Amino acid sequence: MTEDARDEVDLLVAAWRAERPDLDVEPLQVLSRVSRLAKHLDRARRAAFAEHDLEPWEFDVLTALRRAGKPYELSPGALLRATLVTSGTMTNRIDRLAQAGLVRRRPDPEDRRGVLVSLTETGLARVDAAFDDLLRRERELLSGLGPADQRTLASLLRTLLTPFDSPL
């Protein structure tokens, strides 16, 4: 038995056991920690991006374009699929990024309904610098685990994620 409370989730689980002894709350041991870690990661991201005057949502759009490779150009539709936001949100984001001079919008020459969004020079430089910074912080966050443990963790998480992959 692991009876000593080591982190806040252990305390949370202990509180539930006291109040609802009829329930098996083991799933919380994994999933509450996933949620909490994600929250801390969000803060680290926000901090890393703030150094480069970027909001997390800006970074998300810019990295999608960056990953696409030269000429760093995608349609709004492709961007919203990459970032999992709605079309209204994406329109709003592109508007603000264009106004900030980080992306450019131009009509799609092949489809008159369509638009193509591409990184500007500034946008490219900004996202590259921010990504570098983010990786530095992520490495720091993982520094408690050795390489072997990190691989184990990645592999277990992948198992949980595979059911979600193709659908949606």
Added chain:
Amino acid sequence: MTEDARDEVDLLVAAWRAERPDLDVEPLQVLSRVSRLAKHLDRARRAAFAEHDLEPWEFDVLTALRRAGKPYELSPGALLRATLVTSGTMTNRIDRLAQAGLVRRRPDPEDRRGVLVSLTETGLARVDAAFDDLLRRERELLSGLGPADQRTLASLLRTLLTPFDSPL
């Protein structure tokens, strides 16, 4: 070498390696998966709560009260520390929960600045039912892993979380 792409994060990492071969993107193997899993978990939560006519934010407040044990009563200040939201948000949440008949507000007899918020009968029944449902879905989400793997995963995640615990 694990060269075959198994999930979307493997594809993401491969894309970064192609575009930024100068960077060590290994941290993404763990942390991108944490973020994504948290997102899927949010959806599962939303779905579980919808069955009981609860929004995630409502559940968060109600469970904090539920975990406190009889008489299921806490101050707004204690609630906002438990849920990590700002005071303005908590006021708003309590207003709406009270209007929905799930919690009650009464002046704190010991501190005239203060207020105490408690679960109503309806609130208690609602949160217990929703929690049961949530655990069922979480178990389903974890069904790809055996008990030993789940313990390993919980333990690795705990290691990553401990640095965050007491500070803040």
Added chain:
DNA sequence: GAGAGATATCTCGATGTCAAGACAGTACAC
């Protein structure tokens, strides 16, 4: 016991998101 600073809660304005729907253009069947 009076004043300074801390604490508890609420109010208000701005922001980013989503959902639903509007609108233009395209694709395919007949």
Added chain:
DNA sequence: GTGTACTGTCTTGACATCGAGATATCTCTC
């Protein structure tokens, strides 16, 4: 080629959140 369904983007209105500040009360020191 004409009609129907689909696709891509943008518009609008509602909503939950945050941050800053307002108000009331408590606490501690002198």
